[in-house]
Amino acid sequence: MAVDRVARTLSFSIxxxxxxxxxxxxxxxxxxxxxxxxxxxxxxxxxxMVDGVPxxxxxxxxxxxxTVWNGLVVEDATVRVAEDGTIFVPFGVDRNLxxxxxxxxxxxxxxxxxxxxxxxxxxxxxxxxxxxxxxAYLLGEVGRGTTGGQGAGMYPxxxxxxxxxxxxEHGGFSEQANLTRVQINRASGEVAFLNLSEVIFxxxxxxxxVVNPGDIVWVPSKEVGANTYYVxxxxxxxxxxxxxENLSLVEVISRAGSFTQQASxxxxxxxxxxxNQPEVLLSDLKSLIQEADFSQNIVLQNNDVIxxxxxxxxxxxxxxAAITPILGLLRDTIFLFGLR
Numbered sequence: 001m002a003v004d005r006v007a008r009t010l011s012f013s014i015x016x017x018x019x020x021x022x023x024x025x026x027x028x029x030x031x032x033x034x035x036x037x038x039x040x041x042x043x044x045x046x047x048x049m050v051d052g053v054p055x056x057x058x059x060x061x062x063x064x065x066x067t068v069w070n071g072l073v074v075e076d077a078t079v080r081v082a083e084d085g086t087i088f089v090p091f092g093v094d095r096n097l098x099x100x101x102x103x104x105x106x107x108x109x110x111x112x113x114x115x116x117x118x119x120x121x122x123x124x125x126x127x128x129x130x131x132x133x134x135x136a137y138l139l140g141e142v143g144r145g146t147t148g149g150q151g152a153g154m155y156p157x158x159x160x161x162x163x164x165x166x167x168x169e170h171g172g173f174s175e176q177a178n179l180t181r182v183q184i185n186r187a188s189g190e191v192a193f194l195n196l197s198e199v200i201f202x203x204x205x206x207x208x209x210v211v212n213p214g215d216i217v218w219v220p221s222k223e224v225g226a227n228t229y230y231v232x233x234x235x236x237x238x239x240x241x242x243x244x245e246n247l248s249l250v251e252v253i254s255r256a257g258s259f260t261q262q263a264s265x266x267x268x269x270x271x272x273x274x275x276n277q278p279e280v281l282l283s284d285l286k287s288l289i290q291e292a293d294f295s296q297n298i299v300l301q302n303n304d305v306i307x308x309x310x311x312x313x314x315x316x317x318x319x320x321a322a323i324t325p326i327l328g329l330l331r332d333t334i335f336l337f338g339l340r
Contacts, residue, residue, distance in 0.1 A: 045213050046134040046157040048103050054160035055103035059133025060085060064099070066111065066126050070119040078129065092118045104128055131156035136166065136211045140219035140240055141178070143171025151257070152239030162208045163217055164199055176242055178222035187214030229300055231256040233308035234263035249283055249298045252306060262310045265289070269307045270298060 047054045058064070060081050067076040068091040079087045085100025093114045099107055104126040115122040134157040143150050150171030161169070163184060173179065179196040186192075198204040211217065221228070221242055229241045229252045236257025241247070247255075249268065259265060266286040273279040287293040300306075 046211070047160040048101075048106075050103045050105045055105060056128055056131060056157075056159035057134070058099050058102050058104070058107060058128070060100060061130075061132040062099075062128060063130035063132070064104075064107075064126060065129050066091075066124070068111065068115060068125075069123040070115065071121045081133070089114070091115060100133075131158045134213040136213060137216040138167065138170055138219075139216065141174040141176050141221050142167060142219050142239065143174060151237035157211060157213060161211050162205075163194060163211055164196055164208050166211045166217060167196075167219065173219060176221045178220045181220050183218040183220070184209065184211070185216040185218070187212065227300075227302040229303075230305045231308075232306070234260045234310050235308055236260055247300055249296075249300060249306065250285065250288070252300060253285075253308070256306075259308065264309050264311045267309055269309070270300065271305045271307075272301055272303065 046057055048057045049055075056062075058081060060083055062081045063078065064081065064087065065076065065078050066089070067074065069075075070091065075091050077090055079089075081087055081099050082096075085098055086096040087099045089095065089097050089111055091111075093111065097107075097110060097114065102110070108124045108126045111126070112122050112124045115124065135154050136157055137154050139152050142152055153170070155166070155170055157166075163182065167173065179200070182194045182196050184192050184194060192209070194207045194209070195204075196207060199208040221240060227243050227246060229243075229247065230239075231241055231252060232238050235253060236259075238256060241252050241255045243255075249270065253259065253268075266284045268283045268285055270281040270283065271278045272281075281298060283296045283298055284293070285296055288296040
């Protein structure tokens with residue numbers, strides 16, 4: 001079954017990540033049973049309502065640009081929200097203020113209130129330059145654009161974004177996308193299946209919930225009987241590659257947007273077979289290119305998982321960021337369909 005293939009190959013990808021990084025993974029917890037799509041919420045962790053308008057909820061590591069006019073001069077500063085949720089505000093205030101949990105409008109009003117203790121009149125502007133505090137994951141049959149911010153990956157949430165908005169912003173759907181069975185795995189453990197065709201053609205917003213931090217959005221394929229390959233790591237468009245024919249390693253990597261500049265071409269991993277004891281193959285595509293060693297261009301099998309690591313040693317946070325969405329999706333798939 002297609003579900004069996006998804007669970008099996010995703011478990012392979014986890015094993016590959018662990019082999020490469022030596023990062024220990026705790027036992028998986030079962031997810032809650034799937035639920036029907038819920039009505040779009042009025043407020044979520046990534047945004048807050050200000051005067052009836054949704055605004056991004058500021059959090060740790062967001063980058064802010066603040067401009068203040070005190071009646072005499074215009075001053076500005078770019079500050080990053082610290083781990084404790086505060087920012088240092090100059091302009092005569094000269095102390096830390098709590099920014100986490102506020103909108104840009106809330107923070108502007110707070111800075112203006114503090115500035116009025118020292119100046120008769122002030123005008124404040126707060127602009128969010130980088131959204132780093134809230135992220136969600138996009139996997140499956142999504143656009144494979146060559147520009148950054150498109151295709152499968154982990155992306156920041158810029159305030160209130162629905163599932164459809166989140167997918168469209170990061171490349172849209174591939175030609176093989178099944179819009180009637182899009183899956184969202186909540187960070188809370190809840191799972192829902194969405195019919196985005198009804199959103200597009202009938203305006204049914206109950207099928208288009210808001211994406212929250214840590215959520216995983218999975219767009220399945222409508223292609224039946226195709227070979228499915230899962231490509232992760234240092235490629236330009238990580239995700240699912242499908243074909244009616246058996247593809248070689250080079251062909252699959254090419255369809256996944258080819259290597260990034262940081263990719264290790266001499267160590268490309270392939271996992272296949274029994275998920276409990278997978279066969280892990282190592283291919284040196286650098287030898288294929290430089291020495292015409294065609295034995296390195298392995299012919300792939302259905303459900304193979306390909307992982308292209310970064311040159312040198314992967315940073316711990318990079319490995320964790322790659323493993324997290326896979327762990328969540330595998331956990332929920334095992335629970336939903338009783339796979340062992």
